Amino acid sequence: MEKNMREYAGITANYSCFNREERNFVAVLYYLLLRPGNMERFLGLVDKDIQIVQDQFGIYVEYSYLRDLWCTLKENDQKRGLIKNFLAPRCGLEVFERSVVEFNDFFGAVPKPSENYIQSPATWSLKTFAQNIHDNNDFLSVCKFKWSFKAKPDVVIHTSRDNAICIEAKSESGEGSYPQKADEKKIFNQRDIKRIGQTELQKYFMEDLLGVRTHFVFLVRKGVPSSNSHKIITWKQVFDCFDLGDSPRFILESIEAATRGAILSPVGKIRTGINYRGQLPFSEMVTKCQMDGDDILVGYNAGGATAMISSTPAYIRDRLYKWDLKEDPIGNKSLRNWMRGDEFLKIVSEKLPDLVTINTIGKD
Numbered sequence: 370m371e372k373n374m375r376e377y378a379g380i381t382a383n384y385s386c387f388n389r390e391e392r393n394f395v396a397v398l399y400y401l402l403l404r405p406g407n408m409e410r411f412l413g414l415v416d417k418d419i420q421i422v423q424d425q426f427g428i429y430v431e432y433s434y435l436r437d438l439w440c441t442l443k444e445n446d447q448k449r450g451l452i453k454n455f456l457a458p459r460c461g462l463e464v465f466e467r468s469v470v471e472f473n474d475f476f477g478a479v480p481k482p483s484e485n486y487i488q489s490p491a492t493w494s495l496k497t498f499a500q501n502i503h504d505n506n507d508f509l510s511v512c513k514f515k516w517s518f519k520a521k522p523d524v525v526i527h528t529s530r531d532n533a534i535c536i537e538a539k540s541e542s543g544e545g546s547y548p549q550k551a552d553e554k555k556i557f558n559q560r561d562i563k564r565i566g567q568t569e570l571q572k573y574f575m576e577d578l579l580g581v582r583t584h585f586v587f588l589v590r591k592g593v594p595s596s597n598s599h600k601i602i603t604w605k606q607v608f609d610c611f612d613l614g615d616s617p618r619f620i621l622e623s624i625e626a627a628t629r630g631a632i633l634s635p636v637g638k639i640r641t642g643i644n645y646r647g648q649l650p651f652s653e654m655v656t657k658c659q660m661d662g663d664d665i666l667v668g669y670n671a672g673g674a675t676a677m678i679s680s681t682p683a684y685i686r687d688r689l690y691k692w693d694l695k696e697d698p699i700g701n702k703s704l705r706n707w708m709r710g711d712e713f714l715k716i717v718s719e720k721l722p723d724l725v726t727i728n729t730i731g732k733d
Contacts, residue, residue, distance in 0.1 A: 385622040391540045394604065394627045395523050397620055398538070398588075399430055401611050402526075406653065410610045414602055415534055415584050422529035432525035432535075434579060435518045439489050445469060448487035455578070456514060459507040475501055476511075491518035495553045505560055513565060516547050517574040523588075525575075533581045535571055537599070538588045540627065544568060568599050590627070604628050610689070612647035621699060644700030645691035654690040655717060658710035666693045666702075667713040674708040674716060682721050 380387075402408050412419045442448050449472065453465045464475055473482035477497020482488070493515045502508045524536040537544070545567040548554055557564065568585065575583040587599040588607065605628040613621065645668060649657060654667065668691035669677045677685065693699055695709065708716075 383619060383622055385619040386626060388623060388626055389540055391523070391538055393623065394540055395430060395538050397623045397627070398524065398607065399428060400620065401608070401613070401616070402428055404612060404614055404616075406649075407611045408526075410612075411607065412528075412534075414606060414610060415586060415600060419528055419532075419534075419584070425527060425529045427527045429525045429527070431521040431523065433521050434525075435520070435574070436489075436491065439491075439518065445487045452487075452490065452514075456511060459504075459510045460502065476515075489518055490515045495548060495550075496556065499556050499560075505562055508560070509562060509565075512547070513570060513573050514578075516565075516570055517578055520570060520574045522571055522575075527581075531581060532583070533575065534584045534586060535575055536586045536588055537568060537571065540590055540604075544587075572598055609648065612649055612653075613645070614647050616646070644698070644702050645693045646699060648689045648691050650689055651686050654692065655714065657692065658714045661710055662714075663709045663711045664695055665710045666695050666698065666707045667710055668692065668707050669713075670706050673704075673706050674712050675705075677708070677713075677716050678720070680720075685717070685720055 375381075402411060408421075412421075439448070442451065449465060457465060460475075464472065467475065469487060470482050470484040473488050475498065476488075476490070477494030478488035478492045479494055493511075495512060495515065498511055499508060502511055522535045523538040526534040526536070528534065546564040547567070547570060548557060548564070554564075568587065572583070572585060575581050575585075585599040587601050588604060589601065590604055604624075608624045608628055613624075658665065658667065672679075690713075692710075693702075693707075
């Protein structure tokens, strides 16, 4: 064999430059959300009034709450009672008086109905209980209940135990729907029942079953039509608001792939638009410059220091600032749009003297 596949395709760029896997982008998002200040910036995109309860806060990837909750139930009476609480009006009380194996058999639990324990709704067979539940509304309720035990939103951020942000992350695929199997779709068609959207099921799962007040977010590569249930945010909006800090190069390349797509030249080199390490609001940028001085560069589009001098104090105070390391910069820069940290501080002290007191500029 003369060439391997990479050589044949002319690929010399890192895989991070053209990786299209949604779960990889979710992993990058998770990493960046854990960096200081980035969670607060993300919450600002979703709803500025969201508050975090620190000892109840958590970020969960592929959130499988109901699957794991079920595993905490040890007694059959607990399991039967949980199902009865939500489905008794839909299935009839008589079902809940049956033996364990008859109860499992009614819902078609697979691989076969157990004689010893109540099986998880995740194991129920739609094809079987469709024969036992004739009302379409009742049937659909049982379907949604079953699907919820396999539902795994891409990312759920618990800002408290009773409040959360549910994120459905997309790169190129569209929103999924239920049912997904061909034989189950046939049953829905025969009964003239419309499909249930992925985001509709998430709302039922989070709010109706778990009782968690939830902000729903659809994270997409490009803007899509507005949603009644989900806030639409693009990957670019999210990554642009983050401080990337000293993130590894593959993280920066993954961000480029998520926001603009992988653009490979014939020889496989990536044309990346990322040319900064992070973005900070005014007060944090001032603090960083006071600490690192002329070791960093501060971006100011359309003219750098000259443009900043001509700007109003309000504009200077209210905008975000890109920054990079002077000795190890990322990407290509037009020098007219960048200034050293000490230059930035000097202009700030002249334009907003009441907000900032600068005792030292740069390092000794």
